[in-house]
Amino acid sequence: MMKYAYLAAVIGFCVALAFSATGASALDLGDVLMKGLEKKDAIIKTSKALRKGFTDLTDEEEYYIGRSVAAKILSDYKSVDDKALTDYINTVGQTLARFSSRPETFAGYHFLLIKSGETNAFAAPGGFIFITTGLYSKLKNEEQLACVLAHEISHVTLKHGLGAIKSSRLTEAFTILGTEAVKEYSPSQLASLTTAFEGTIDDIVNKMVVNGYSRSQEFDADEEAVKVAYKAGYNPAGLAEFLGTLAEESKGDEGAGFNKTHPPAADRKANTEKIIKSKKLEGEDDPVRIRRFSKYAAK
Amino acid sequence: MKVLTPLFLALIIFSAVHAGAAPKSITIVVKKTSVRADKQFFAPAVAEVNRLDKLDVLEESNGWFKVKVGAKTGWVHKSAVGEAQKEKGVLSMFGGDDASKVSQDEVALAGKGFNEKVEKEYKKKNPKLDFTAVDKMEKITVKDDKIASFVKEGKLSPKELK
Numbered sequence: 001m002m003k004y005a006y007l008a009a010v011i012g013f014c015v016a017l018a019f020s021a022t023g024a025s026a027l028d029l030g031d032v033l034m035k036g037l038e039k040k041d042a043i044i045k046t047s048k049a050l051r052k053g054f055t056d057l058t059d060e061e062e063y064y065i066g067r068s069v070a071a072k073i074l075s076d077y078k079s080v081d082d083k084a085l086t087d088y089i090n091t092v093g094q095t096l097a098r099f100s101s102r103p104e105t106f107a108g109y110h111f112l113l114i115k116s117g118e119t120n121a122f123a124a125p126g127g128f129i130f131i132t133t134g135l136y137s138k139l140k141n142e143e144q145l146a147c148v149l150a151h152e153i154s155h156v157t158l159k160h161g162l163g164a165i166k167s168s169r170l171t172e173a174f175t176i177l178g179t180e181a182v183k184e185y186s187p188s189q190l191a192s193l194t195t196a197f198e199g200t201i202d203d204i205v206n207k208m209v210v211n212g213y214s215r216s217q218e219f220d221a222d223e224e225a226v227k228v229a230y231k232a233g234y235n236p237a238g239l240a241e242f243l244g245t246l247a248e249e250s251k252g253d254e255g256a257g258f259n260k261t262h263p264p265a266a267d268r269k270a271n272t273e274k275i276i277k278s279k280k281l282e283g284e285d286d287p288v289r290i291r292r293f294s295k296y297a298a299k
Numbered sequence: 300m301k302v303l304t305p306l307f308l309a310l311i312i313f314s315a316v317h318a319g320a321a322p323k324s325i326t327i328v329v330k331k332t333s334v335r336a337d338k339q340f341f342a343p344a345v346a347e348v349n350r351l352d353k354l355d356v357l358e359e360s361n362g363w364f365k366v367k368v369g370a371k372t373g374w375v376h377k378s379a380v381g382e383a384q385k386e387k388g389v390l391s392m393f394g395g396d397d398a399s400k401v402s403q404d405e406v407a408l409a410g411k412g413f414n415e416k417v418e419k420e421y422k423k424k425n426p427k428l429d430f431t432a433v434d435k436m437e438k439i440t441v442k443d444d445k446i447a448s449f450v451k452e453g454k455l456s457p458k459e460l461k
Contacts, residue, residue, distance in 0.1 A: 057412075057413075058328065058412060059328045059329055060328070060350070060412065060414065061412045061413040061414070063330075064413045064414060064415070064417065064418050065413060067418065067430070067433050067437075068418065068421055068428070070432075070433045070436065071428040071429055071430045071432070071433050072428060074429045074432035074433060074436070075427060075428050075429045079432065079435075079436070086439060087439075087441070090439050090440075090441050091441050091445060091446060091449045092449075094441040094446055095446050095449060095450060095455070098340040098341075098446070099457065101378075102378045103340060103376055103378050104329050104332055104376055104378040104379040105329065105378075106328070106329050106330055106350075107329070107330050107437060108329075108440065110436050110437055110439050110440075111439070112436050112439070128433070128436065142453070173413070177411050177412060185416065190416065190417070190420055191420070193413075193417055193420075194417055194420040194421055194424065197413050197417050197418075197420075197421055198421060198424065198425075200413075201421070227460060230458060230460070231457060231458060231459070231460060232450075232455060232457060233450070233454075233455030233456045233457050233458060234455065279460075279461065280461050281460075281461075286453065286454045286455075288452070288453055288454050289453045289454070289455075292452075292453060
């Protein structure tokens with residue numbers, strides 16, 4: 001009998017100890033749970049007002065921003081109407097996206113070849129990626145194509161496009177969103193939000209097409225591209241080789257197209273080679289892929 | 300030994316209390332995605348889930364969540380899942396230091412933000428923008444089995460970073 005009493009006392013003590021370790025006594029656990037639920041409710045009610053910067057944008061918002069940026073690009077450039085080539089580029093791109101740090105975006109990655117003699121590529125937020133026929137014509141093999149696409153995918157995963165949005169635009173938008181208690185916008189709120197959205201799109205397009213990303217952003221996208229290509233099984237040296245081609249061609253023409261919006265290709269080539277060597281990310285080309293690319297060579 | 304007994308029991312009960320609270324739920328924040336048989340993108344899909352679907356988590360491993368969808372179980376990649384929910388379990392909602400973090404699904408649930416309505420207004424203000432071309436671009440998709448055979452045919456051998 002004494003034994004059972006002792007055991008009951010020990011168990012009672014242990015239960016109290018266990019609950020106290022979770023931050024609650026056995027008696028007021030229900031109270032804590034209720035408080036927790038109330039707190040969760042409060043979080044939901046106020047969370048919209050807590051959003052501060054571009055990293056707080058949802059995947060869905062990023063998608064709508066990306067769609068409008070893509071609409072701007074596709075209003076200036078026409079796409080190449082070649083289903084087989086488009087499918088090929090998309091298959092290479094989709095393969096790489098699955099090895100990126102962000103395989104899934106709100107509506108996935110999509111790749112398009114656009115008609116322009118300029119050597120350039122753009123990545124709109126959410127995964128709308130464009131490469132020009134001018135750039136495509138300079139690619140020598142599938143490894144180079146893969147590395148260029150991996151670089152653009154990396155601008156998306158690193159959210160470089162969203163980072164170009166002026167913070168005042170987001171403050172304005174988040175303030176409108178945070179003060180609204182019901183789901184429907186009033187006409188004036190929708191108008192203000194659309195103005196903030198319009199500015200957001202302009203900020204990103206200006207950065208992507210006119211001013212270019214910073215040197216460090218390009219270097220970061222190169223490093224990420226090397227890793228993504230390596231993980232997918234491509235030879236990351238394709239990036240350094242392609243940058244070598246650009247460096248050669250840009251001699252004496254540093255102010256146009258790709259060179260206008262990117263740091264010197266020779267610097268990027270050297271940096272890419274350094275990353276591949278130091279991180280031991282060497283890979284190998286395969287004749288199968290060389291033959292595959294030649295079927296889709298620039299037309 | 301008698302001194303250790305209460306501590307031992309406390310440990311068991313402590314574990315039991317925590318084990319009871321461990322299950323987490325996640326919210327899908329992409330338009331749609333597949334729940335896969337294994338934790339890799341080339342694994343067959345066992346179910347399809349959509350934006351704002353809430354799923355119970357059974358396990359977390361290497362960037363993938365093992366979830367329950369009806370009677371089936373499978374894996375969802377973390378990039379398809381709401382930011383706050385994947386970082387904090389149900390318990391931390393009662394904790395508090397990360398409670399101020401904004402959750403994607405909370406914002407999405409509110410039906411607010413830069414959304415279809417805002418795009419519609421933006422289109423009205425910018426009628427020359429080519430959204431038809433964007434819709435067409437979005438329709439370009441590549442199925443998983445095509446990617447798998449493309450990888451195999453191209454002799455691509457995926458590797459882990461060293």
